[in-house]
Amino acid sequence: MELPQRYDAKEAEAKWQKFWEKNKIYAYNEKDKKKETYSIDTPPPTVSGSMHIGHAFSYSQQDFVARYKRMKGFNVFYPFGTDDNGLATEKLVQKNRKVNLRKIPRTEAIKICLEFLKEERPKFVQDWKNIGMSCDFSVMYSTIDDMSRKISQRTFLEMAKKGLAYRKEAPIIWDTMFQTAIAQAELVDSEIDSIFNDIVFRTEGSDELIIATTRPELIGACVAVFVHPKDKRYRKHVGKTAITPLYNAKVPVLADEKVSMEKGTGIVMCCTFGDQTDIEWYKQYKLPLKMLINPDGTMNDAAGRYKGMKADEARKATIEDLKQAKLLKSQKAIKHVVQIGERSGQPVEIINSKQWYISYLDKKDMFLKASEKLGWYPKHMKHRLDNWIKGLNWDWSISRQRHFGVPIPVWYDKTGKIYYADESQLPVDPVADRPKGVPEKVDLIPETDVFDTWFTSGSSPFLAIELMPKETQEELFPMSLRPQAHDIINFWLFYTMAKTQLIHRKNPWKDVIISGWALDPHGRKMSKSKGNVVVPQDMIQKYSADALRFWTAGSKLGDDMPFQEKDLVTGQKTITKLWNASKFVLMHLEDYRYEKVELEILDKWLLAKLQKLVKKCTEHFDAYEYSKAKQEFELFFWQVFTDNYLELAKDRLYNPGKYNKTARKSAQFALYEALLNLLKLIAPVMPYITEEIYQLYFAEKEKEKSIHISHWPEYSESYIDKNAEETGDLVVGILQTVRKFKSEKSLSLKAELSSIIISCSASQRKKLELVLQDIKAITIAEDIEFRESKEFSLEIKN
């Protein structure tokens, strides 16, 4: 068989991708009852531009597992989805279509988003196909499609029925740019320049109380003044009344341990609301509510002459007024950290508003038990979830004030009574529909809020499972595996687990595997601002998806790995080597027909080592340790197979006349077995090159459509042959010594040697005499002599 000189990865990868899809190689076979199901809760990537290297990294890792399980004989359910109902997508649409989605009617906004997605989604998904994901792309959901909206709304109704969903007016973190409530999870810290202002409050006895604040515009929202209970300076004022400057409001002076005596003047004003401590004090001391800031970030009527100003404008104006009134003692420039919305980049406010919540603070124990039951890989990632659960102190706020999202399926009447949608009418849009069974004459106000995106993606197992026929759905749940990166353990993993526990009292999956991040070559996080972002599609173009995956396979689960382009070169070399070795093997297998022959010792040596490799790789893959499997493969492939065995086998293949009658047949058998098994062992990591070679020769022999649904090599004890292994190892030792000798003498490896004298034990001699012809051929020595000795050594003469 004449194989092309070079392997064209670009052509081959496109070809096999189409082949797999057309032949449904990765489809879950719901009719197959013999195979055990292995279902995977694939993370739906957020549609927010294009894939980055971190995606390629973690998605490849889960794909190794999926491919291994499939070959191991599992009926693998591996769906795909996209998360496209969040702020990220909204932002992308606004940028691309140059519209402000908030300023147009909701139905219009949704239409624009959906049209945009229809165009962009396939391009986006293509990136995932290109890295060789073995998902069944015909089982695909989008978190905004009809089915997902239906499921998301249904889970809400189920929780409402259980009394877990409630609506309440409460302080909430608010993004004034996007004008929506946001979760704690969506906040990032940002250091900004600010000014600490020392402002004069007075007691009723006209003593001065100096308060340090960075937010003087909130004086009007001040509802109390706090000092530390142990602070002797102010002890006498505790329990008395203070009068706020400019507004002249009477507020109580209270003592609380949260106050720091060292910071500022040691007196704090508590406003509704400046920060999260204010909320706690507001609740704890049942303080009144004085809101000054509107949802759009401007000041409201209660702010008096500052009404209509943005918060920062009001701050400047307030400072001016304080100066005029001689109520500003001093100012100090400081740098401090404020929380900003991660998407808007704007400082957040805390405002009081009506939101929907899921009650779960009393379920911490249940969640901790659920976490205990999960199979964590790596184990230590469990701590992150447990710490998060233990630290929860708010119920789950699920409503968001945006246009593009899954609508909350409720209506209200004038009295505030809540009307829920009927399950049969889902998905609904309260703005356009009415609840089933409620007479037309009842005037209803539709809820215009949508669910937070985590609420919907927290049902990901169901978004996928419900795309399958009813009778197989039970088989698929709970899922076998949740693969994901460590940055969203507190969010996606937690919410999915919490939601499934609350509704079904079960865990959504058996195991979770947590992948790390791809970092830049110096171990720093990649980001656009640092300019160190690597685009995987460029790397695939330049090298190949297989090379990219080969690099990924070098990482351990949970570990971050610096990306170095040179590592892709290594992958590329492995692909070339695999191609060339295959070229050689298949050339010699052209006339091969299986026939039972007594195997030559060196072939037994190879096959014994191969069996050990099979055993190790299988164990490693079973423990999700694909990197160890890859390492073992590499070691065997380069050192045992190509560098040594192939060289040893050459003489028998080219000059069979010098050996036993069946010596060539024996070598052919070994070559067949070794190459086929090697291809299979690395197929999960490098799906394209292995498929290409498999299809050239083995597919027909094994009568399989694809290597990826062929049988994983099975360890067979019968090939283990200690004697052959020892002999082979001795031969390799001799070969290495001879190579070193020639190298040091600057000789060609083809240079002839006049003699080699082997000093060894009698038993070693017995072994080596059986492969004398092979040793002569590989060392190109005219004469080989033996000398009896306890120590093994060589004397070489050229």
Place this chain on the structure above:
RNA sequence: GGGCUCGUGGUCUAGAGGCAUGACAUCCGCUUGACUCGCGGAAGAUCACCAGUUCGAAUCUGGUCGGGCCCACCA
């Protein structure tokens, strides 16, 4: 401040009680009937630091220093 995690040749990485693995880079040599994207060889590491346990520590224990992630604080 708390939790988790890591610190190994120039770079990246494996190893988790007993001569420190591999890749890339470096140096020297070889065109061996699959492969110069190759082959052979060499050099390069007091395994962050200190103390302890042990016959023996990169590996276990305690501490120090330094990264990373998450959480808390941020008037």
